[in-house]
Amino acid sequence: MSAKGGHPNFLQHHFDTPAQQFDASKLGMWVFIATEILMFGGLFVAYGIFRGNDAEVFFSAHQLLDKKMGALNTIVLLFSSLTAALAVRSAQVGKRQQTSLYLVITIACACIFLVVKYFEYTHKLHDGLLPGHCFGHPWFGDKCLDHGGPAQPLSVEGLPPRANMFFALYFAMTGLHGLHVVLGMSILVWVLIKNIKGHFSPEYFTHVDLGALYWHLVDLVWIYLFPLLYLVG
Amino acid sequence: MSSSESHAQEAHGHDDHDDGKVHVHIAPAKFYWGIFGALVVLTIITVKVSYYDFGSANTIIALLVATMKASLVAAFFMHLRHDKLFNTFAFLSAFLFLGIFLLLTSDDLFKRGRTDNAYGTKVFTPTGEVAPGGFQSAMVVPSASAGGHGEGHGEPPKHH
Amino acid sequence: MAAVDIEHGGHGGHDDAHGDPTAPYYKAKTGWKSWAYTLDHKRIAWLYLTAVALAFLAGGIFALLLRLELFSRGKTIVDAETYNRFFTLHGAIMVFLFIIPSVPGSFGNFFLPIMIGAKDVAFPRLNMLSFYVYVLGAIFALTSIVVGAVDTGWTFYTPYSVQTSTAVISMTFGVFVLGFSSILTGLNFLVTIHTMRAPGMTWGRLPLFVWGMYATAIMQVLATPVLAITLLLLIFERFFGAGIFDPKLGGDPVLFQHFFWFYSHPAVYIMIVPGMAIVSELISTFTRRQIFGKFAIAMSSVGLAILGFLVWGHHMFTAGMSEFSTMLFAALTMLVAIPSGVKVLNWTATMYKGEIRLVTPMLYSMGFIFLFSIGGLTGLFCGTLSVDIHIHDTYFVVAHFHYVMMGGTVMGFLGGLFYWWPKMTGKLYEEGLAKVSFALVFVGFNVTFLSQFIMGSRGMPRRYYDYLPQFEPLHKASTIGSWILASGLFLTAYILLKALISGKKAPPNPWGSAALEWQTATPVPLSNFAETPIVTRDPYDYHLASPEELYDGFPEDREKAAAKPKKAEEKAEKKAEKHEDKDDDE
Numbered sequence: 019m020s021a022k023g024g025h026p027n028f029l030q031h032h033f034d035t036p037a038q039q040f041d042a043s044k045l046g047m048w049v050f051i052a053t054e055i056l057m058f059g060g061l062f063v064a065y066g067i068f069r070g071n072d073a074e075v076f077f078s079a080h081q082l083l084d085k086k087m088g089a090l091n092t093i094v095l096l097f098s099s100l101t102a103a104l105a106v107r108s109a110q111v112g113k114r115q116q117t118s119l120y121l122v123i124t125i126a127c128a129c130i131f132l133v134v135k136y137f138e139y140t141h142k143l144h145d146g147l148l149p150g151h152c153f154g155h156p157w158f159g160d161k162c163l164d165h166g167g168p169a170q171p172l173s174v175e176g177l178p179p180r181a182n183m184f185f186a187l188y189f190a191m192t193g194l195h196g197l198h199v200v201l202g203m204s205i206l207v208w209v210l211i212k213n214i215k216g217h218f219s220p221e222y223f224t225h226v227d228l229g230a231l232y233w234h235l236v237d238l239v240w241i242y243l244f245p246l247l248y249l250v251g
Numbered sequence: 252m253s254s255s256e257s258h259a260q261e262a263h264g265h266d267d268h269d270d271g272k273v274h275v276h277i278a279p280a281k282f283y284w285g286i287f288g289a290l291v292v293l294t295i296i297t298v299k300v301s302y303y304d305f306g307s308a309n310t311i312i313a314l315l316v317a318t319m320k321a322s323l324v325a326a327f328f329m330h331l332r333h334d335k336l337f338n339t340f341a342f343l344s345a346f347l348f349l350g351i352f353l354l355l356t357s358d359d360l361f362k363r364g365r366t367d368n369a370y371g372t373k374v375f376t377p378t379g380e381v382a383p384g385g386f387q388s389a390m391v392v393p394s395a396s397a398g399g400h401g402e403g404h405g406e407p408p409k410h411h
Numbered sequence: 412m413a414a415v416d417i418e419h420g421g422h423g424g425h426d427d428a429h430g431d432p433t434a435p436y437y438k439a440k441t442g443w444k445s446w447a448y449t450l451d452h453k454r455i456a457w458l459y460l461t462a463v464a465l466a467f468l469a470g471g472i473f474a475l476l477l478r479l480e481l482f483s484r485g486k487t488i489v490d491a492e493t494y495n496r497f498f499t500l501h502g503a504i505m506v507f508l509f510i511i512p513s514v515p516g517s518f519g520n521f522f523l524p525i526m527i528g529a530k531d532v533a534f535p536r537l538n539m540l541s542f543y544v545y546v547l548g549a550i551f552a553l554t555s556i557v558v559g560a561v562d563t564g565w566t567f568y569t570p571y572s573v574q575t576s577t578a579v580i581s582m583t584f585g586v587f588v589l590g591f592s593s594i595l596t597g598l599n600f601l602v603t604i605h606t607m608r609a610p611g612m613t614w615g616r617l618p619l620f621v622w623g624m625y626a627t628a629i630m631q632v633l634a635t636p637v638l639a640i641t642l643l644l645l646i647f648e649r650f651f652g653a654g655i656f657d658p659k660l661g662g663d664p665v666l667f668q669h670f671f672w673f674y675s676h677p678a679v680y681i682m683i684v685p686g687m688a689i690v691s692e693l694i695s696t697f698t699r700r701q702i703f704g705k706f707a708i709a710m711s712s713v714g715l716a717i718l719g720f721l722v723w724g725h726h727m728f729t730a731g732m733s734e735f736s737t738m739l740f741a742a743l744t745m746l747v748a749i750p751s752g753v754k755v756l757n758w759t760a761t762m763y764k765g766e767i768r769l770v771t772p773m774l775y776s777m778g779f780i781f782l783f784s785i786g787g788l789t790g791l792f793c794g795t796l797s798v799d800i801h802i803h804d805t806y807f808v809v810a811h812f813h814y815v816m817m818g819g820t821v822m823g824f825l826g827g828l829f830y831w832w833p834k835m836t837g838k839l840y841e842e843g844l845a846k847v848s849f850a851l852v853f854v855g856f857n858v859t860f861l862s863q864f865i866m867g868s869r870g871m872p873r874r875y876y877d878y879l880p881q882f883e884p885l886h887k888a889s890t891i892g893s894w895i896l897a898s899g900l901f902l903t904a905y906i907l908l909k910a911l912i913s914g915k916k917a918p919p920n921p922w923g924s925a926a927l928e929w930q931t932a933t934p935v936p937l938s939n940f941a942e943t944p945i946v947t948r949d950p951y952d953y954h955l956a957s958p959e960e961l962y963d964g965f966p967e968d969r970e971k972a973a974a975k976p977k978k979a980e981e982k983a984e985k986k987a988e989k990h991e992d993k994d995d996d997e
Contacts, residue, residue, distance in 0.1 A: 030535075031530070032529070032530040032531035032532075032607075034271070034943075035271025035272070036271060036272055036273050037271050037272060037273050037274070038271070038606055038607070041606050042533040042605075042606040042607070044334065044335070044338060045335070045601075045602045045605055046534060046537075046598055046599075048338040048341045048342055049598045049602065049632055050598060051341075051342060051345075052341050052342060052632060052633070053345075053594055053598070053633075053635070055342075055345035055346065055349065055636075056348065056633060056636035057636035057637070057639050058640075059345070059346075059349035059636075059640075060637050060640030060644075060670060061640060061644075063352055063353045064644070064655060064670075066353055067357060067360045067663075067666060068655075068662075070357065071361075072661065085298065085301070089294065092294050093291065093294060096291065096320075097287065099290075099328050100283055100284065100328070102328070103327075104280060104283055106330075107278065107280060107283065110275060149651045149652070149653040149654070150651045150652035150654045152651065162652075163651065163652075171654075171660060179661075180660070180661035182654060182660055182661070183654060183655070183660065183661045183662065186647075186651075186653040186654055186655055186660075187655075190647055190653070190655075194643070221272065221273060222273075230329075231329055234328050234329045237324060238321050238325065241317050241320045241321050241324065242314075242321070244317075245313035245314070245316070245317050246313070248301075249297060249298065249301035249309075249313055250310075251301060251304065251305065251306075251307075251308075251309020251310055251313065351721065352637065352669075352673050355721070355723075355736070355739070355740075356666070356669045356673075358733065358735060358736045359724065359735075360666065360669075360733075361733075362733040362734075362736065363731075
């Protein structure tokens with residue numbers, strides 16, 4: 019990675035300096051983060067509209083979510099954000115093994131998050147707290163997914179009408195978030211592999227930085243999802 | 252040599268140093284742990300608050316705490332505090348436009364039927380209940396009580 | 412000394428992998444793989460141009476088919492269900508596969524780096540990815556067409572789009588994927604403009620085409636993600652019956668419209684701003700002067716980008732929104748007309764007492780100004796709440812948006828094609844025949860759509876398969892217009908392809924423009940410039956440009972002329988540079 023006549027290997031040929039390349043990469047990542055905020059944001063707007071219309075229904079429905087599991091997941095993700103930031107720091111000071119360690123911990127936290135989510139989802143499936151026509155039909159039973167089929171949403175004991183809306187939003191929002199957790203994990207695994215191969219240095223750690231930024235975004239979304247879904251007042 | 256440096260600076264030079272190398276602010280590890288600590292504390296606060304009933308303040312407190320947590324993550328874990336200002340601008344503008352989306356959509360969804368309420372002619376969309384009075388001419392002068400039943404979200408008919 | 416050398420176009424041996432940086436860009440590497448796997452923004456521009464041209468053809472064929480069906484009342488060639496698919500596919504293909512990617516993907520990719528003096532965009536691999544994402548989206552859309560197509564209209568309104576048995580999910584997923592292509596392009600351009608301007612290329616000296624691409628990029632980046640979530644929600648609704656848009660389950664179908672139009676209104680500015688950006692370039696070159704109010708035009712592009720996010724409800728005046736909302740959106744809609752007005756007035760002021768050359772690109776620019784003005788002014792009728800109650804969902808609206816999208820953007824696109832063809836291909840097109848094609852396009856367009864303004868104001872609803880007898884003559888006129896228009900467009904394709912294959916060789920700056928993209932060789936070398944340019948003036952500063960920069964012949968001829976002083980003076984006079992010193996040459 020040493021410079022040859024002032025031209026480092028990692029510098030792409032259409033850039034003039036490493037600083038220009040780094041600034042461009044960071045700005046590109048932040049613009050991408052902005053697009054993700056707007057995409058998730060659409061779901062938050064839908065949430066805001068329906069909760070505004072039906073505050074009591076949302077209050078009743080949310081009580082079927084497990085606050086403790088949600089809080090656990092929150093702490094797990096916050097911790098993973100910490101380790102991601104520490105991974106970047108380690109790369110910035112050139113400590114390769116430490117970088118790998120922090121990346122591994124971050125990925126492990128992501129796995130824990132998904133496991134907790136798995137348990138939450140299976141609970142919902144068991145109780146029939148599913149979106150739309152499958153509401154009240156545990157495990158998507160009674161052919162509730164058949165387009166125009168006979169199954170209608172059933173009322174679930176203890177829940178007011180239109181509680182299905184809360185769960186439709188719950189699955190849409192946590193589902194999209196979960197997908198991003200998986201994507202984030204894949205990105206971090208890729209960065210980890212590159213790190214092990216020795217691609218990074220204090221002069222060039224862009225992948226670690228951008229991979230961590232993506233992971234922080236995943237955390238940011240959950241920071242808002244948690245109170246809005248689990249802590250409805 | 253100096254001309255190329257100044258070119259680098261002119262074209263994209265907001266670097267603290269003009270040697271074209273990457274220079275970043277590196278915080279001590281303890282600092283990141285400190286931020287994590289603050290995030291945990293805020294999480295505990297927001298969970299505890301949710302067990303009490305402060306009415307509509309619950310939502311406001313929850314969102315405020317969430318925003319504080321998000322700001323800490325964005326400013327320090329994501330390094331916005333020591334980064335180019337435009338990156339922060341790009342990040343915040345997403346929230347700005349999201350806010351516009353929410354504001355103008357709720358201007359529709361939460362204010363349905365208000366004009367018609369004044370004339371007692373409409374059903375309420377959220378509940379489907381028929382407002383008393385049925386259809387009347389639009390020339391009817393609204394009574395004082397019908398006009399002023401307040402702003403707000405999804406007004407249920409019992410308050411009408 | 413660890414200095415990074417920025418004076419030369421390449422970095423020594425590294426470029427053998429990319430090709431010789433001084434060779435013409437289309438010769439630097441050969442073979443189909445060098446095109447399929449290219450990272451060169453100029454080749455990617457050609458890939459996009461080919462793709463959007465094919466999309467334009469497909470969308471155009473559906474247009475001709477639906478106009479043919481509407482030629483007479485009742486069934487003419489197809490039944491109603493097929494007709495519904497025709498207009499849906501015409502709309503969806505034209506909007507998502509043609510017009511939105513057209514200018515940014517082709518001219519944006521080709522010229523943005525050159526205009527700012529850069530070697531490429533910030534992220535060439537992302538650029539390549541954006542094209543292949545486009546192709547993937549196109550494949551999904553094609554799949555939808557093949558398995559039964561869609562009949563919901565390009566707007567996919569609920570509840571029908573949830574209930575219809577047509578192939579909604581594959582089409583909407585295709586559009587979802589296409590959205591990411593748009594986002595990646597916008598992201599790339601944003602970062603490129605921010606970080607890769609050549610020395611001396613300040614924000615104030617940016618060409619208006621670049622400002623237009625910047626404003627478009629802002630919209631692509633901020634609006635398209637909301638389309639993504641809208642379509643995902645629609646798919647979620649269709650697959651799970653989720654109920655977000657279904658009143659029986661507590662949802663609201665108008666909410667879909669809010670979601671849809673929050674993207675789709677900025678989308679129409681994504682469509683028009685690039686067209687306007689091209690027109691600014693053309694007007695300056697063909698009046699041979701500085702654009703009047705250049706800063707105002709630049710700011711008006713950004714203004715459209717921002718204001719365009721505030722007015723989406725004007726597509727929903729009759730949908731059942733709250734009265735407060737309708738009034739608010741109507742008022743905001745009046746605001747958004749202002750930046751467009753700024754542009755039209757400034758272009759006109761630029762033309763006043765300019766040295767106007769009526770070549771085909773200029774004809775298209777003037778056509779743009781005229782037709783866009785009609786389209787824009789009729790937009791005010793549509794935006795006026797009380798009037799819209801009568802004209803919403805009639806042919807008046809159809810005519811309005813075709814005047815701005817086709818009379819606007821497509822005219823700009825065609826003008827840009829003729830203008831930049833010599834730079835992109837190194838060949839000259841036949842000017843005489845091109846003027847004929849312009850006449851056919853212009854006349855055909857107006858016959859097609861002026862009749863629709865009349866029909867619409869008299870109550871002819873849009874998307875209707877059958878209609879009342881009093882509308883038949885106007886429908887016939889509109890259909891005949893579509894044939895004239897189509898012939899003009901086919902002729903255009905013929906002219907450009909003929910030029911590409913066997914046209915006369917083009918000099919580097921056939922139009923004598925002062926803009927930066929004309930200061931590099933034709934054909935453009937792989938690294939765009941032999942040496943990184945150092946910018947010292949505005950691209951439209953004709954009085955600051957040197958005779959060499961404005962010379963519209965071949966460099967070899969100029970050297971011969973320099974050896975013969977008298978002929979050099981004659982040539983200088985012919986170039987009509989009234990502002991230049993005559994004692995510049997020897």
